[in-house]
Amino acid sequence: MNIRLVYEAISNLARRIEAIGDTDIKRLSREQYKTNTLNEQHLEQTKKALAQSQQALDELKHQYEEREKRARFEVLTALFPVLDSIEAGVLSGVTQIKTMMPVNPEAAKTLAAWLDGQRLLRERLLGILASEGIRPLKAKGQLFDPHHHVAVKIVDKPDLPTGQIVAEERRGYISEDTILRYAEVVVNKPTKE
């Protein structure tokens, strides 16, 4: 047997097998790489989409809560003028009672009892506001604060400090740090000599 010929045949066969293997391995590697790259991209896109969805959901939840809070406050702030009128009514009633008492004490007492009901109504409404964290602003006797009060009139009382609030014309309301309605006040500003 010619060993050289067998060796050559085996070498040729080996080279052919190697060439085929290389080509297929190369092809398969390329496909694998493309697939891996595509999958990684999809994963990145999915992660990004999920993060964006979560962000959008958080944003929506926050907006919903804010909107709900605003809507509640809108309804509650509509009570402010109602409270103003009840207080004006009570004040007016007190004046009437003083006038009537010497002349008609029984009628004055009846009016006083009726007025007490109005006072209780006022307390009930203030209670509703308080349950939502809304409270009246302090005004009379305080120093004017432009972040809480609106000056609507000035008076000249030299015996009082400049900037002291001497009267409240319209009550203000606050919730935590948010002013819902500024208090309209009369402020002392003595004329300088």
Place this chain on the structure above:
Amino acid sequence: MSVIGIDLGTTFSAASVVKDGQPVILPVGDQRIMPSVVGVSPDEQWLVGQSALNQWVLYPESTVRSIKRKMGSNETVLLGGNTYNPQQISAMILQRLKLAAEEHLGETVSQAVITVPAYFSDAQRQATHDAGTIAGLEVMRIINEPTAAALAYGLQGGHNEVSLIYDLGGGTFDVSLVELSSGVVDVRASHGNTHLGGDDFDERLADWLRSEFESKHKVDLRSDRQALARIHQAAEQAKISLSAEPYVWVREEYLAQKDGKPIHMEIEVSRAQFMTLIKDLLDLTLESVNRVLKDGNTEKPDHILLVGGSTYIPAVWEMLANRLGVAPRQDVNPSEAVALGAAIQGAIVAGDPIEAILVDVAPYSLGIAIADITPFGLVPGRFKRLIPRNSTIPLTRKEVFYPLHPDQKAVQIEVYQGESSLVSENILLGDFLFEDLKPVEKDGSPAVTVQFDIDVNGVLNVQAVDRGSGKEGGISVKASSQRLSQAELEAARDALPEISLLPDLPEETVEEAAALLNRAAQLSKGKDNASLQDAAERVRNLLRTGEQEELENAIDDLTDELYEAEA
């Protein structure tokens, strides 16, 4: 970094920014607009906005309002013992808006577009620019207020269109004629009145209420400051309500005293009465409109854009529609249009994507059939509009109507959709018979309040109420609704020819190429790999030309290069 838009107004200012393609207002605290007021408190604290306005009556010597009127002049103001020019005062307002924007956006804001009136001189514009610089802002543009409004309404030009911008605010009135052509806005003419606005309408109504009260109670409130303040506030509320309601009750309890007893205000105001009170003021604005059309050589504009809170008054819409034969637009919030438009200009300058402001509107006017009584007799089949075209929805509107004869016991209510003044040329949506009418007063005529209530889905609920008996009746009909995005429609139209020219490549191949190009870009960062970059460029070119077989070969080559690069 965002470029914010700022409407620096005489009485109020506002800031906005384009976020996710849409312009939004940037609130200052809880308020969407901020008074343009600056002051110093006795303890030397600087106050800007509402807090400054709050101390105006108490410390007028330490508070500055309407500084815009002084811009471009050499006038100075004394505040806290120091002298300031108008630019410095305006800068404080701009700075406050900048701070509010930064709080809201969570990032530093250093660039802005600021609006000015169309009639502002060069000196006034420069002063505004300087104010921005002093406030720490790079002023990218100074744009005219009518231009900003046009942008807010989505009119970015391209068709040589002429728009009338009718701006009726609280204290000032401006009307401009602008021409939009290929993205360029040219103000052809402008006119106005710096002391005419919604505040004057409030004043007229308040005065009428006071005199009605005096007639009834024989009590003169002219020296009662507190009562006058309450009447003024009530008048302002009534004015707003009358935009939707034909009649409004004004009630102020314990307003005054007479003979030791409390007296109250309880007066019903009609929209017609209110119109009578302000007609001459509206006519003044119409004179300015006529003047601007003449100066701008235009008889009929392509668009009428409404700006300013006072344009909510229905009579304003009707006056302009009747005079010019064009339905005015108010689909963008009139109080915020200028600020929103400034933000859009900012986004354009920054190269950010913008969508048109999306709103739901009624694309057609909605109303009922009536008969008009004219000098020539009765004219039936007329269309009475309750909801004008392009009104933002949801919306509610009411009107009062009277039967032809006082003894009439029933009316047929026919609901139409369309723009013609004749119902025969409009579309009938539905009708119903409303019976058993009672007179409002003894020996009087019945009256029926018709309410139109349209929701976002275009469902129109029509309700009739007999003012004599309180009886109700009505129907629901389906009207048209439209999501308005003019720029979106135009872009889609323009894009169609391009779409048909794109290469017809399999989706998987394109996706594969995109993923590999993305990876190539990541690997090329900061590295010089010529063969990788060449392979990527070849794939990009073949994606454009659409040669599939060559593309697939190029993709294989790119893959090999990536493999080597990652090895």
